Amino acid sequence: MVIRAALGGGAAIAEDLQFLEGVGSSIAPCGLRLYPQSDPETPTAGKVTLHVAQTVGVDGDVVEPEDVGLIQSLYEESKDPDPPTAWIMRPGLYAVLANRRADAVAAGDKKGVFLFPMIRDQVASTQKGLSGVKAVTTVQLSRNDVKGSASNLHVLLYGNFNRVLIGRSGAMELAASEHIKFLQDRTVLRAIVRSDMGLEHEQSFVITRNLRQV
Numbered sequence: 001m002v003i004r005a006a007l008g009g010g011a012a013i014a015e016d017l018q019f020l021e022g023v024g025s026s027i028a029p030c031g032l033r034l035y036p037q038s039d040p041e042t043p044t045a046g047k048v049t050l051h052v053a054q055t056v057g058v059d060g061d062v063v064e065p066e067d068v069g070l071i072q073s074l075y076e077e078s079k080d081p082d083p084p085t086a087w088i089m090r091p092g093l094y095a096v097l098a099n100r101r102a103d104a105v106a107a108g109d110k111k112g113v114f115l116f117p118m119i120r121d122q123v124a125s126t127q128k129g130l131s132g133v134k135a136v137t138t139v140q141l142s143r144n145d146v147k148g149s150a151s152n153l154h155v156l157l158y159g160n161f162n163r164v165l166i167g168r169s170g171a172m173e174l175a176a177s178e179h180i181k182f183l184q185d186r187t188v189l190r191a192i193v194r195s196d197m198g199l200e201h202e203q204s205f206v207i208t209r210n211l212r213q214v
Contacts, residue, residue, distance in 0.1 A: 007191040008172055016140045019164070019197045020088075029197040032164070033141070033155055037207060041070075043077045048199075049206045059148035060212035063097065063156065065115045068131050071158050071206050078203035080160050087130050088157040091137040092213050094128060133158075147210040154213060159205035169194040 017031075024030030038044035040052045051071050053061035075084050102112030114120070117131045128135040145153035173192040180188045199205065 011193040043203045048202050049074050051206050051208045059150040060153045061210050074206050080204040085161045087135040093154045094137045096213050145210045154211040156208040163200040163204040165198050165200050167196045
């Protein structure tokens with residue numbers, strides 16, 4: 001049971017990575033991050049909505065507090081009858097948003113009020129949130145967008161993740177062999193999971209790309 005649980009956990013991690021980042025092929029689905037995207041700020045049938053951050057830079061853009069409301073408004077224009085379920089971002093980007101403060105006495109002192117709409121006791125907990133919607137942080141989402149001379153830029157996802165349809169064929173298939181590593185006195189275990197992913201309603205997702213962690 002311990003081994004089965006470990007292999008199942010590994011399979012789940014591999015699925016998450018493919019469903020977020022996969023380039024797509026005849027044997028693997030395209031990840032959400034690489035789905036066809038609309039023109040900026042223009043929800044379009046069959047495409048994930050692209051939002052460009054308010055502060056645009058040569059070497060990457062910066063998420064500003066007003067971007068939160070703009071992203072949420074783009075979701076509302078998707079005509080999804082259900083509410084959004086989550087933000088997805090890397091931990092470092094969430095920490096930057098949670099800690100962003102206005103200036104107070106002197107320009108650049110960053111001692112004023114916190115700028116992003118978060119419940120402050122959630123910031124350090126496992127129940128993270130942003131503007132009343134759950135925030136999920138994961139290193140499965142890559143940090144390799146490229147703009148200008150920067151090649152380590154973030155992606156921010158928002159939407160109704162109940163619209164991600166996941167299909168599986170049967171259960172996890174386990175097999176063991178004592179022959180492959182017989183001379184080393186080892187048993188080799190193999191786990192196979194057959195699954196697929198697709199978006200039920202592409203407009204139910206908003207993506208913001210090329211984000212600097214500042």
